[in-house]
Amino acid sequence: MAYYLRRLLGVLATLLVVSLLVFSLLQLAPGDPATVVAGPDATPEQIAAVRANLGLDAPFLSRYGGWLGDALRGDLGTSYTLGQPVTDLIGQRLGSTLQLVIAAMLLMGVLSAAAGVVLATGRNGAVRAAVDYLTTLALSVPPFVSSIILIFAFAVIWQVLPSGGEASITADPGGALRFLVLPALALALPNAAVLARLLATDMRRSLQEEYVLTARAKGASRRRIVWRHALPASLNLYIVQLGINFGNLIGGALVVEAIFARAGIGGLLVDAVTTRDYPTAQAVLLLTVAAAILAQMVSEMVIARVDPRVKARAAR
Amino acid sequence: MITTVHNTPDGEPVLRVRGLTAVLDLPTGPATALHELDFDIGAGEILGVVGESGSGKSLTSLAVMRMLPDAARVTAGQILLHGEDLLTKSEKDMRRLRGRHLGIVFQDPLAYLHPLKRVGAQLRESLTVHAATRAQAATRALELLKLVGIPDAEQRIDDYPHQFSGGMRQRVMIAMAVAHNPSLLIADEPTTALDVTIQAEILRVLVRLRDELGTAVMLITHDIGVVEDTCDRVLVMYAGRIAEQAGTGTLLKSPRHPYTRELLRSVPHLNTPLLDRLPAIPGQPPDPRNRPAGCPFHDRCPDVRDRCTREMPPLERVDADPGHSVACWVAPDTPVQIAAPAGGERRTGRPETEVILSVEDVRVWYTSRRWPWSTEVVPAVDGVTFQARQGTAVGLVGESGCGKSTLAKAILGLQPVTSGRLTVAGREWSGADSHQRAALRRTVQMVFQDPYASLNPRMTVGDSIAEPLRNYHLAGRSQLAGAVRELLDQVGLPARYADSYPYQLSGGQRQRVGIARALAVSPKLIVADEPVSALDVSVQAQVINLFDDLRDRTGVGYVFITHDLAVARHMCDDILVMYAGRIVESGPASAIFANPSHPYTRTLLASAPGSGLTKDTGLKPASGTRPTGGCRFRDRCPVGPAANPQRTVCAERDPALDAVGPRHHAACHFAERDDR
Ligand code: SF4
Ligand code: SF4
Secondary structure, three states: OHHHHHHHHHHHHHHHHHHHHHHHHHHHOOOOHHHHHHOOOOOHHHHHHHHHHHOOOOOHHHHHHHHHHHHHOOOOOEOOOOOOEHHHHHHHHHHHHHHHHHHHHHHHHHHHHHHHHHHHHOOOHHHHHHHHHHHHHHHHOOHHHHHHHHHHHHHHHOOOOOOOOOOOOOOOHHHHHHHHHHHHHHHHHHHHHHHHHHHHHHHHHHHHOHHHHHHHHHOOOHHHHHHHHHHHHHHHHHHHHHHHHHHHHHHHHHHHHHHOOOOOHHHHHHHHHHOOOHHHHHHHHHHHHHHHHHHHHHHHHHHHHHOHHHHHHHHO | OOOOOEOOOOOOOOEEEEEEEEEEEEOOEEEEEEEEEEEEEOEOOEEEEEOOOOOOHHHHHHHHHOOOOOOEEEEEEEEEEOOEEHHHOOHHHHHHHEOOOEEEEOOOHHHHOOOOOOHHHHHHHHHHOOOOOHHHHHHHHHHHHHHOOOOOHHHHOOOOHHHOOHHHHHHHHHHHHOOOOOOEEEEEOOOOOOOHHHHHHHHHHHHHHHHHHOOEEEEEEOOHHHHHHHOOEEEEEEOOEEEEEEEHHHHHHOOOOHHHHHHHHHOOOOOOOOOOOOOOOOOOOOOOOOOOOOOOOOOOOOOOOHHHHHOOOOOEEEOOEEEEEEOOOOOOOOOOOOOOOOOOOOOOOOOOOOEEEEEEEEEEEEEEEEEOOEEEEEEEEEEEEEEEEOOOEEEEEOOOOOOHHHHHHHHOOOOOOOEEEEEEOOEEOOOOOHHHHHHHHHHEEEEOOOHHHHOOOOOOHHHHHHHHHHHOOOOOHHHHHHHHHHHHHHOOOOHHHHHOOHHHOOHHHHHHHHHHHHHOOOOOEEEEEOOOOOOOHHHHHHHHHHHHHHHHHHOOEEEEEOOOHHHHHHHOOEEEEEEOOEEEEEEEHHHHHHOOOOHHHHHHHHHOOOOOOOOOOOOOOOOOOOOOOOOOOOOOOOOOOOOOOOOOHHHHOOOOOEEEEOOEEEOOOOOOOOOO
16 A cells, blocks of 8 residues: 555656646747737737736746646636637547547557567567567557558548548547547557567576476466466566557657647647647646556556565555 | 386387487587487486586487477487387477476576466376366376375465475475376476475475386486486487486496596596596587587597597497496596595685684575565574685575575675674674775675676677776776786686687686686685586586685685585585574584584485485474574474474573584584594
């Protein structure tokens, strides 16, 4: 129990540091939101009035403190440019991003596990070589390139899937899924390739472990050794990496959304940064970082459940 | 321990190996790893297989299991299990035999058990892969844990391997191996990683299973004492060949092969008179890549003839004894007696020399911090007092976790002491400034168990030895090469080794380099942690002699940490027996080995290999939590309150280290006096 409490304290401390970083980076960047809000023809007096109105003339630390205090109460401020509460803005767009990230996560898990096991233990040389080649390919292509290739292949040449846009998952689940396939694949492929390589390397190491000899000496079959001995032993590292790659997925999602013309929080962030809409930009950035950290914490807790050695340490 | 060889009803031994030959595919080309091995193991018989690294003993066991690594393959011969040749079986048939008719126990149970699976699940797997139902497997798994003597088996069955002690893990390995009452059980160095008391228990389990189940056992070991205690017959392997094969009694008392004879002479033994020097075998076991022509032992053999360098001697039956065969051209027709050589008590303490190490009531407590506001204190060393003098050797013995390694670290200044005074040649580590620490580091040096790990693999031997000379400005540029040559000479290595890299040396040579490096700064004290236990048996004696010589020549003092009591008896003037962070007995080696006073010392000696297994030492298993207040040993003590409830004083008062004889002290309320 103490272990989880300590972990939680650590996460909270990290979030605090991140919030300060996010806040100061944006506010210290050149450019003044007051000039944007006041419009291109505003006089210096008007700009000063807007600045006072937005509270931008207060000292840096008091601004940060005020924002943090509000944020802790669930008030992320009001968008300078759109005039709506930031929580509403995010709420409208979060669903789309979540669908994409979850779909990509599932694809990443399934593809990487299958490819990893084949790479480490596949007995058919041709299949192994093919998987090896494909992972290398996927590894070297970043999401924005894979997006374009996928659009070209499936939307332009074969025209089996839409090149962009989205549908409501509640009103039209089938349609929503059709819109999800390409962006989720584009997002998942490079990450899955990294994970597959990692899993394969670790499984090869596991297969060299002494306890594999014990299993053979018991009369266990090769298949049993792969699935019941080597894979569970390699799962640990895999889960950690899954948590870390989740952060990559979120980052990648913001880019992929733009390419596939999905109205997710990625677009919101891009607009907010270009127009110096501090409250919105801060909130979106903090949210994505928090999600990434949370994913890592969850993966660690999963490990603490599956690995008795970590569990023993956690129980102390 | 000699029992008759039972054969199976049809008179066929369980395992019959004929002409087994295997090659290793090395980068340099194929090399013969096993050469025409012939041997049998009968039902209920324990065959000991003795040999050094590269002798092929482990390869033989893997060949029998048909589990050779990819680089090795059998090229000729037969491995007959109940008359059926395993070498002609398909992999599928072998899978059916493994675990059912063939069981194997490996050396390091922690590595050989799956870390993420419960002990019970691993045990049940042994059964379910051979078509047992889940319910059958569950019942049998519990039965097996009880059979190998796991206390509270019902509770422990769902534990993970890391929750078991080393000895318990090895019991689990044995339980898995005997799950189906196999006809043949192979145990490959099953007790090497364990403490002596646990080693004795595990060997007792093996012997008992053999007796109860009538299993044929192949026990691979490097330890002659283990052979003496458990085996019916012995196979001595050298360089992939059988050098000699005989009943245990015959082999130990009247061996015929020069290698067996020299090996037996060179190993220190607890019950033979002490010698000034061990009769060491020169050289080292041959590298499998590069075995000499003719008899593989000829470059080390004292009896070598011309013929030996040209022709390989065949394994031939000794006329007088049908169970005895030997591969040697000149094996004498009359057996050699391993006579007790003359020369009684050898070494006595040398109290007249200068004290170089003084340890006064030293405590080392580890604190682990769970929360910023709470700490947990583990007393690793708990009030230890002793002295070491120039030119003498103090032996620290005790089981793992007794605090001996922590104490060694404190002496080396690698671990700050919590309280007490620790002075090396008049200087204290605590409170020393960087200048004084440098001076102290020159005074006390360390020799490690594994010299390979302590030498930089990318540095030549010469550079490794020169490093401390440079660091302390002990030799100028022009003198460096000369100084290195001199140090190599001191440890018996030719000067040309200065340009070699550690991987090009054998284990014994590397340990010599480690010693040369420690000697470079002319220390007054060397702390050596198990300095010979990683070495081949035939090489151990050489290194032990080297330590002896260096002490006589340079007057350096030693603190030896060792679990091998026979080695401690040979090398040390004084012995300190540690238990639970305290010294429970101290005194001259002669007194301690002749009249062990503390019950713990007596159990250690009774458990040492070569002392016979039939004696039950009465030692209770450790209870997990150490008792505090009173005697720390009382939960395990064979004569304390666990055995004699009226001895309540053991729990009430902490026994002090009181004199039981001249310079001989023991911390026990019921200690035996020397003049008993
Ligand atoms: S054959 Fe020759 S070299 Fe080999 S052990 Fe016998 S005497 Fe020694
Ligand atoms: S004091 Fe008591 S418990 Fe301790 S060793 Fe002596 S007899 Fe055993």
